[in-house]
Amino acid sequence: MTEDIGERVVELAKRRGFFFQSNGAYGGVSGFYTYGPQGATLKSNVENAWRDRFAVQEGHQEIDAPTVMPEPVFEASGHLDGFDDMLVECPECGESHRADHLVEDATDIEDAEAVPISEVEEMIAEHDLVCPNCGTELAGEPVQDFNLMFETNIGPGSSQPGYLRPETAQGIFVEFPRLKEYARNQLPFGVTQIGKAYRNEISPRNSIIRVREFTQAELEHFIDPEEDEPPLERVEDVEVTLYPASEQNKENGDYVETTVGDAVEDGILTNEWVAYYLGVAKPWYERVGVDMDRFRFRQHLPGERAHYAADCWDAESEIDGDWFELAGLAYRSDYDLSKHGEYSDEEFTLFKQYDEPKTVERATVDPDMSYLGPEFGGQAGEIADALETKAERDRTAFDGDTVSVEVDGDEYVVPVERTGFAVEEVTESGEHITPHVVEPSFGVGRVVYTVIAHAYREDEVDGEERTYLELDAEVAPTTVGVFPLMDKDGMAERAREIAAELRENGLDVTYDDSGAIGRRYRRQDEVGTPFCVTVDYETLEEGTVTVRERDTTEQTRVDVDELAESLAGLRNGGGTFDELLAPADAE
Numbered sequence: 001m002t003e004d005i006g007e008r009v010v011e012l013a014k015r016r017g018f019f020f021q022s023n024g025a026y027g028g029v030s031g032f033y034t035y036g037p038q039g040a041t042l043k044s045n046v047e048n049a050w051r052d053r054f055a056v057q058e059g060h061q062e063i064d065a066p067t068v069m070p071e072p073v074f075e076a077s078g079h080l081d082g083f084d085d086m087l088v089e090c091p092e093c094g095e096s097h098r099a100d101h102l103v104e105d106a107t108d109i110e111d112a113e114a115v116p117i118s119e120v121e122e123m124i125a126e127h128d129l130v131c132p133n134c135g136t137e138l139a140g141e142p143v144q145d146f147n148l149m150f151e152t153n154i155g156p157g158s159s160q161p162g163y164l165r166p167e168t169a170q171g172i173f174v175e176f177p178r179l180k181e182y183a184r185n186q187l188p189f190g191v192t193q194i195g196k197a198y199r200n201e202i203s204p205r206n207s208i209i210r211v212r213e214f215t216q217a218e219l220e221h222f223i224d225p226e227e228d229e230p231p232l233e234r235v236e237d238v239e240v241t242l243y244p245a246s247e248q249n250k251e252n253g254d255y256v257e258t259t260v261g262d263a264v265e266d267g268i269l270t271n272e273w274v275a276y277y278l279g280v281a282k283p284w285y286e287r288v289g290v291d292m293d294r295f296r297f298r299q300h301l302p303g304e305r306a307h308y309a310a311d312c313w314d315a316e317s318e319i320d321g322d323w324f325e326l327a328g329l330a331y332r333s334d335y336d337l338s339k340h341g342e343y344s345d346e347e348f349t350l351f352k353q354y355d356e357p358k359t360v361e362r363a364t365v366d367p368d369m370s371y372l373g374p375e376f377g378g379q380a381g382e383i384a385d386a387l388e389t390k391a392e393r394d395r396t397a398f399d400g401d402t403v404s405v406e407v408d409g410d411e412y413v414v415p416v417e418r419t420g421f422a423v424e425e426v427t428e429s430g431e432h433i434t435p436h437v438v439e440p441s442f443g444v445g446r447v448v449y450t451v452i453a454h455a456y457r458e459d460e461v462d463g464e465e466r467t468y469l470e471l472d473a474e475v476a477p478t479t480v481g482v483f484p485l486m487d488k489d490g491m492a493e494r495a496r497e498i499a500a501e502l503r504e505n506g507l508d509v510t511y512d513d514s515g516a517i518g519r520r521y522r523r524q525d526e527v528g529t530p531f532c533v534t535v536d537y538e539t540l541e542e543g544t545v546t547v548r549e550r551d552t553t554e555q556t557r558v559d560v561d562e563l564a565e566s567l568a569g570l571r572n573g574g575g576t577f578d579e580l581l582a583p584a585d586a587e
């Protein structure tokens, strides 16, 4: 049962209220989805599980930044210049397509994004690719870079352009000068954010897999690359399926089944921080219900890496034979903080105190302005600054009689005796460093989709076909369905009371009294409710209820007084349904 799961998931998601295309009343707009009552709860349960693992258990802090940010942020981050996808437009119907996706669909190439534009154009011609909308040939059509950011204006008029953030990360980076204070200027520290990101995708597809508005859960872990090491021993035994770039380049490239510790030792995972987060991520995906037989970590090919990433591995899952990215785990080095330091007026560095003060030699200049002024006129000030920078970076340049510096593309030669060059000994208590960043970046919608697809089951119960979702109790939108067997003799009232009691005990409860009991079970099965409780005559007479487990459909009777504790225990992983069955079997 592997075919067309995607289609069945989308149909179920719409029918049962997980997710559906937004704005249906106005014809719908591609790439925008609404999470219905079941989906919103499932999504929020996934977010809470992520928060628990990546923020709470790691000791990181969470923030909540705005989604609209001014243009200079994205000039600095490189998104204005480099956040592009390849677009090809149909000359006949005008529909735009992702050129790299057309190539991937028609060839064995898995990541055409990494292929240069000119080669993509050649492949379009070579494989006679046509417009998927109207069938017109696309050979000869130009492939262009299309920037994915949504532009807006902040306030009236167009004087302050802004953009909807394409990644939540920038909301963390721009606040680094303040966030480091909250962390008492001590590295390492991590900041997380769960929030919306926006990308004007050329061709949104696969329902919530590729959308224009989506939720990311991101962690930016700021480290001192010289000193900080991850606690690898905590995850070294985690088993992982790796698909390194070297294997992807081979004709019969294969996976490497290994552990995080061995992969580091064998040089497959070359960055220990990325390795650490692979080891954290894998059990987390398993915890929320991703099938580990359909899960892998794939290393980015060099041409595929984002403009900021020094190394990157994607967590990927498989549905219907296609692999897609769930998360990117990247080493962003000091790229972002350096850029924001360069483009803004703030310091994006952190003062690192030495254990012992150090005496170091420092090269300085004290230019003779009575010489520079008449000699170089209006450029004198900038030449003096350039001499200072040169002395800091290359003191050997002052070894001769003259030293040359560049200002605005012009070269100026200054006699060394006029520069006041000197080398002094100074005692320093520390230095300003730019932290490096390790970033696990998760797409929440893609986890929701995978969890549903991997939990999708069809079987037969009492001669009837049944569809159910084998969702983990931690993420299932409803933990317990409560039904009165009939709406008479006080059963409905008692069922409502029991539902209220279970809610008071922190369980997600759905009360349902409509239709035959079998249909009510099917409805809960389809949304993945792990347990259903039925109130009947025995409840009124003896104070017990029927508890039915979703996957096996087995039933047992439980004392109402023990119900909340038993079900909360089952939801939180304390015990199994078999143990709950045991006392009943023993009777």
Ligand code: GAP
Pocket (backbone or CB within 6 Å): 166, 167, 168, 169, 199, 201, 208, 209, 210, 211, 212, 214, 216, 218, 325, 326, 327, 328, 439, 441, 442, 443, 444, 445, 446
């Ligand atoms: N800050 C790094 C970053 O944004 P990314 O690989 O571009 O990296 C991270 O995005 C995750 O966000 C992806 O692994 C994916 O799960 C999710 N994502 C990206 N684009 C998406 C889209 N158009 N629709 C749904 N999810 C998306």
